[in-house]
Amino acid sequence: MSEIVLKAVNLRKVYETENDRVEALKGINLSLKRGEFSLLMGASGSGKSTLLHILGTLDRPTGGKVFYKDLDLFSLPEKELAFFRNKKVGFVFQFHYLINELSLVENVMIPMLLAGAPKRKAKERAEYLLQTIGLGHRLSHRPFEISGGEKQRVAIARALANDPEIVLADEPTGNLDTETAKSVLTLMKELNRKFGTTFLIATHNRELEKFADNVYFIKDGVLIA
Numbered sequence: 001m002s003e004i005v006l007k008a009v010n011l012r013k014v015y016e017t018e019n020d021r022v023e024a025l026k027g028i029n030l031s032l033k034r035g036e037f038s039l040l041m042g043a044s045g046s047g048k049s050t051l052l053h054i055l056g057t058l059d060r061p062t063g064g065k066v067f068y069k070d071l072d073l074f075s076l077p078e079k080e081l082a083f084f085r086n087k088k089v090g091f092v093f094q095f096h097y098l099i100n101e102l103s104l105v106e107n108v109m110i111p112m113l114l115a116g117a118p119k120r121k122a123k124e125r126a127e128y129l130l131q132t133i134g135l136g137h138r139l140s141h142r143p144f145e146i147s148g149g150e151k152q153r154v155a156i157a158r159a160l161a162n163d164p165e166i167v168l169a170d171e172p173t174g175n176l177d178t179e180t181a182k183s184v185l186t187l188m189k190e191l192n193r194k195f196g197t198t199f200l201i202a203t204h205n206r207e208l209e210k211f212a213d214n215v216y217f218i219k220d221g222v223l224i225a
């Protein structure tokens with residue numbers, strides 16, 4: 001049996017505002033195995049972003065635990081949590097968050113430099129990743145000089161910068177037309193095969209099911225396998 005890399009146990013998240021209380025996650029249990037390509041589907045407001053943010057430790061749960069292998073992530077001090085976030089997880093968001101003032105290579109280098117990689121090594125790997133995603137001919141372009149689908153490809157390259165074990169993607173094709181969305185998804189599937197990276201991708205698009213090893217449905221904060 002393949003190894004479980006990320007495991008959620010009875011995850012709960014409550015958002016409390018002054019006069020409101022939203023139970024966004026109501027006891028989620030989920031295990032992601034090494035190299036799996038999984039989708040997280042559910043209506044708007046069902047809890048997809050909340051779950052991905054907590055799995056990636058960008059946010060803390062109200063209750064429950066997240067394990068990376070045997071490590072209880074939220075019991076770690078912030079510094080170790082930041083290390084996990086930077087080295088083990090890659091994020092792709094609906095909006096790409098690329099920096100327009102920097103070239104594509106420089107954008108992909110950022111997470112490596114933050115992790116302390118030497119500049120030359122970071123540049124080499126950024127160029128390699130951009131070649132891998134089919135943008136080797138656009139290395140010194142800036143984000144505003146490329147298309148929406150290309151920007152999302154760069155965001156994926158950036159997510160892979162530190163060779164993460166897990167990529168969490170939150171509606172990565174939400175802003176793209178159907179054809180471009182398909183090509184971005186196909187690219188993620190190729191990278192999953194090539195590097196053995198575990199993917200969990202939140203999406204509304206049911207056409208993508210054929211790409212997936214697993215499809216999880218979330219409804220009102222409850223996971224239906």
Ligand SMILES: Nc1ncnc2c1ncn2[C@@H]1O[C@H](COP(=O)(O)OP(=O)(O)OP(=O)(O)O)[C@@H](O)[C@H]1O
Pocket residue numbers: 015016017022023024042043044045046047048049050051
């Ligand atoms: N910071 C917050 N404060 C209060 N409520 C929140 C907050 N973030 C999310 N929620 C609520 O929690 C629930 C789950 O939201 P979440 O963003 O996880 O859903 P989602 O499935 O990702 O939706 P979408 O597909 O529209 O992005 C929703 O009812 C939402 O309104």
